[in-house]
Amino acid sequence: MLKPRKCLLDIREYHSPLGSAAKLRLDMNENTTGCSPRVLAKLQSMDAKKLALYPPREPGEQVAAAYMGVGPANVILTNGADEAIDLVCRGYLEPGDDVIIVPPTFAMYEVLAKAAGANVVRVPAGEDWVFPLEEVIQAVTPRTRIIFITNPNNPTGVAINRFNIVKIAAAAQDAAILVDEAYFEFCGQSMMDQVGKMKNVFVVRTFSKAFGMAGMRLGALAGSIEHISVLRRMCPPFNVNTCVLECLKEAVMDRQFVADYVKQVRETRDWTQQQLEELGFKCWPSHGNFVLCRLGDHKQAILETLQDCGVSLRDRPDCPGCVRITIGTQKEMEHVLYLLKEINTRIATANDPAPENPPAGPEGEASPEAQAAHEIKP
Ligand SMILES: Cc1ncc(COP(=O)(O)O)c(C=O)c1O
Numbered sequence: 001m002l003k004p005r006k007c008l009l010d011i012r013e014y015h016s017p018l019g020s021a022a023k024l025r026l027d028m029n030e031n032t033t034g035c036s037p038r039v040l041a042k043l044q045s046m047d048a049k050k051l052a053l054y055p056p057r058e059p060g061e062q063v064a065a066a067y068m069g070v071g072p073a074n075v076i077l078t079n080g081a082d083e084a085i086d087l088v089c090r091g092y093l094e095p096g097d098d099v100i101i102v103p104p105t106f107a108m109y110e111v112l113a114k115a116a117g118a119n120v121v122r123v124p125a126g127e128d129w130v131f132p133l134e135e136v137i138q139a140v141t142p143r144t145r146i147i148f149i150t151n152p153n154n155p156t157g158v159a160i161n162r163f164n165i166v167k168i169a170a171a172a173q174d175a176a177i178l179v180d181e182a183y184f185e186f187c188g189q190s191m192m193d194q195v196g197k198m199k200n201v202f203v204v205r206t207f208s209k210a211f212g213m214a215g216m217r218l219g220a221l222a223g224s225i226e227h228i229s230v231l232r233r234m235c236p237p238f239n240v241n242t243c244v245l246e247c248l249k250e251a252v253m254d255r256q257f258v259a260d261y262v263k264q265v266r267e268t269r270d271w272t273q274q275q276l277e278e279l280g281f282k283c284w285p286s287h288g289n290f291v292l293c294r295l296g297d298h299k300q301a302i303l304e305t306l307q308d309c310g311v312s313l314r315d316r317p318d319c320p321g322c323v324r325i326t327i328g329t330q331k332e333m334e335h336v337l338y339l340l341k342e343i344n345t346r347i348a349t350a351n352d353p354a355p356e357n358p359p360a361g362p363e364g365e366a367s368p369e370a371q372a373a374h375e376i377k378p
Pocket residue numbers: 028029079080081082083106150154180182205206207208214218219
């Protein structure tokens with residue numbers, strides 16, 4: 001009888017969250033404004049013949065490398081950051097090796113490390129999700145092969161001082177230090193300058209977040225030339241599609257688009273956090289395009305009522321009572337806060353956390369004026 005590898009048996013299937021069908025999706029840390037108009041124009045200009053050809057990755061790697069400030073030989077473009085993480089797992093993990101993760105964090109590290117046959121060593125974040133530097137260093141053993149560091153971290157938004165990452169890389173020279181900078185553009189702190197200098201440091205980036213190109217699937221893995229050259233041997237040659245490779249130059253050249261979006265997200269994030277705290281919900285300062293918020297005992301009812309109103313937030317059962325909220329436009333967040341205030345009032349007055357009639361959202365039964373005030377642009 002055909003049997004899958006044993007290490008796959010205790011991994012659960014990953015399904016995209018329910019909220020994907022919601023009108024306002026604030027559960028995936030996507031750019032709710034879309035991609036740059038220059039990217040869209042390039043995509044629309046593509047012809048049938050171009051799409052019939054296999055996509056050469058190298059010109060794209062030159063563009064991405066220049067954007068990231070490293071040489072083309074230091075970079076592999078990947079099918080999203082997920083594939084970059086997978087490449088490192090498959091490249092360095094033998095069955096029985098250890099990887100270190102710092103939960104709560106991005107779920108795919110554990111999935112991909114386990115799929116490669118590794119044991120996952122969890123070193124939990126400290127109070128207020130502070131990165132446990134000393135504990136991570138103490139957890140390093142001769143079996144440690146990868147240490148996953150997310151900077152800033154998803155879902156907490158906490159940033160790690162880059163000097164602490166240097167300390168870890170120096171203390172664990174037989175391990176790959178995978179620094180996931182998926183949210184780099186919102187934070188500005190990077191380990192990219194150590195790529196090639198510290199041979200065991202890899203940096204992962206994505207075009208899914210600040211660039212608004214999650215649907216096009218593009219990530220990048222940067223590392224020392226020696227290691228990247230080894231990983232190229234196992235990377236499928238046509239892993240990145242023609243459409244995104246054609247659009248990449250436009251994406252990195254439209255710096256104003258990214259700068260404007262990052263500025264808006266930062267301002268709206270601060271406003272949202274302040275409003276949430278005024279409602280009595282604790283939040284943690286975030287360096288990403290999202291905020292972790294503790295809704296407390298009524299979390300499930302609030303999530304379901306919001307879902308009924310067409311808004312999805314991400315439940316984070318690994319952070320008790322908490323949800324992760326992607327920061328949308330100011331108008332979108334005003335709408336979410338309006339709904340949250342309504343729900344909060346109902347909970348407080350009627351002790352009815354899941355009312356039969358959800359508060360009027362964009363398509364609820366509010367007056368036309370109220371609807372107009374809370375209309376969500378798709
Ligand atoms: C920390 C982190 N790394 C990687 C990814 C995956 O990004 P991509 O869409 O490029 O696969 C995400 C997506 O949410 C993320 O939050």
